[in-house]
Amino acid sequence: MKRVLKAKKICIIGGCGHVGTPLGLAFASRNFDVTLLDVNPKAVENVNKAHLPFKEDGATELLKAHVGRNLRATSDAGVVKKQDVVVFVTGTPVDEHLNPKIHDVMKVLAAYLPYLNKRQLVVLRSTIFPGVTRIVEDALKAKLGAANLAFCPERIVQGKGIEEIFNLPQLVSGVNKKAENAAAALFSAIAPKIIRIKPEEAELAKLMTNAWRYLEFAIANQFYMMVEKQGLDFYRILRAMKDDYPRAKHFAGAGLAAGPCLFKDTMQLSAFHNNEFFLGHSAMLVNEGLPNFLVSQLEAKMGSLKGKKIGIMGMAFKPDNDDIRESLSFKVKKLLEMKMAKVLVTDEFVPGTTPLKAFVKESDGIILGVPHSAYRKLRIRKPFVDCWGCWRNG
Numbered sequence: 001m002k003r004v005l006k007a008k009k010i011c012i013i014g015g016c017g018h019v020g021t022p023l024g025l026a027f028a029s030r031n032f033d034v035t036l037l038d039v040n041p042k043a044v045e046n047v048n049k050a051h052l053p054f055k056e057d058g059a060t061e062l063l064k065a066h067v068g069r070n071l072r073a074t075s076d077a078g079v080v081k082k083q084d085v086v087v088f089v090t091g092t093p094v095d096e097h098l099n100p101k102i103h104d105v106m107k108v109l110a111a112y113l114p115y116l117n118k119r120q121l122v123v124l125r126s127t128i129f130p131g132v133t134r135i136v137e138d139a140l141k142a143k144l145g146a147a148n149l150a151f152c153p154e155r156i157v158q159g160k161g162i163e164e165i166f167n168l169p170q171l172v173s174g175v176n177k178k179a180e181n182a183a184a185a186l187f188s189a190i191a192p193k194i195i196r197i198k199p200e201e202a203e204l205a206k207l208m209t210n211a212w213r214y215l216e217f218a219i220a221n222q223f224y225m226m227v228e229k230q231g232l233d234f235y236r237i238l239r240a241m242k243d244d245y246p247r248a249k250h251f252a253g254a255g256l257a258a259g260p261c262l263f264k265d266t267m268q269l270s271a272f273h274n275n276e277f278f279l280g281h282s283a284m285l286v287n288e289g290l291p292n293f294l295v296s297q298l299e300a301k302m303g304s305l306k307g308k309k310i311g312i313m314g315m316a317f318k319p320d321n322d323d324i325r326e327s328l329s330f331k332v333k334k335l336l337e338m339k340m341a342k343v344l345v346t347d348e349f350v351p352g353t354t355p356l357k358a359f360v361k362e363s364d365g366i367i368l369g370v371p372h373s374a375y376r377k378l379r380i381r382k383p384f385v386d387c388w389g390c391w392r393n394g
Ligand SMILES: NC(=O)c1ccc[n+]([C@@H]2O[C@H](COP(=O)([O-])OP(=O)(O)OC[C@H]3O[C@@H](n4cnc5c(N)ncnc54)[C@H](O)[C@@H]3O)[C@@H](O)[C@H]2O)c1
Pocket: 013, 014, 015, 016, 017, 018, 019, 020, 037, 038, 039, 040, 043, 089, 090, 091, 092, 108, 111, 125, 126, 127, 128, 154, 155, 156, 157, 158, 260, 261
């Protein structure tokens, strides 16, 4: 394990979020002095009590080991003054027109500008619209007379963040050589490899990676709908396609493609390309249309859903995770309600949902929203729709 020679003080703004916390824990485990700064008082309280605010493999152990020692959470903006490094990793959603909200990024920056100084390294880590690093550079220069600014995008997958931070190469960019070198030195404490590129390239690399994933899922979902509409089994065909055929090895299965990143980052890329990212928009139509198709598949099996008890199994946006942000299971729920079905939902990770046993007993028909591990081995003896390929035989 790499160790830093001199403990540095690092503050993460948005530190109690899904990206900020794993990052803070990673630096804490390398002997940095870490402050997680967050406006969410509940999350701050939880972190300080060593309660992780969300599910993340391996994070609780690290939190217990470091909280109260070289890691703490706070809502006090004044702590920024005392730091060597200040990382910004607040959310970057798109607006109601699916355009980036650059104003939000600048608002967060403005709130902390009074506490920043030009000796500190400022790192942007959120997924940002191309050009935002340069806009932030201008704002820092205007206020501080200089910008020691880096953009180093986060690329972890939620739930596996701790493992991935230590294993994924880190893209590092800076607005000048000094900032780039400082950021490279910082991240070499936690990442196995540093890849240096320009800020504009790093911004696009992150968005293109997410858009590419979104497109991959759209291809699988389009083929799923194409095949199943003909009464054929998509997964029998997929298995045959992939069997000892290396070029199809990474072909994705179908599934609800949702969550807080892939869709909005595809739309950010589209906004960047003057709304002419035709593949991205097609992917959106396919992925956002899958819930409608699943409901029609259930109707084909059960007839009218009016008055029937229909269960959605899995409300999180991905398997074995508790995150419901932008989950398409909620779109399935709305569609079922429009069909005047009585909708039941279950999710072992989401509080307030119907317990699994009662859910299965009470439901007349079931749509698999997301395949948590516990659902994969179930034998469902009621009409069901499973686009993930868990409950199908041969
Ligand atoms: N979730 C992922 O797996 C993932 C992976 C890679 C990149 N990203 C990107 O990272 C960024 C953050 O995503 P996230 O999932 O961690 O979001 P999140 O909502 O989980 O975390 C953001 C945190 O910022 C806090 N916050 C908001 N405004 C603040 C302010 N003014 N001062 C201090 N704290 C503030 C919120 O309370 C929240 O805890 C986004 O740009 C996202 O696209 C996310």
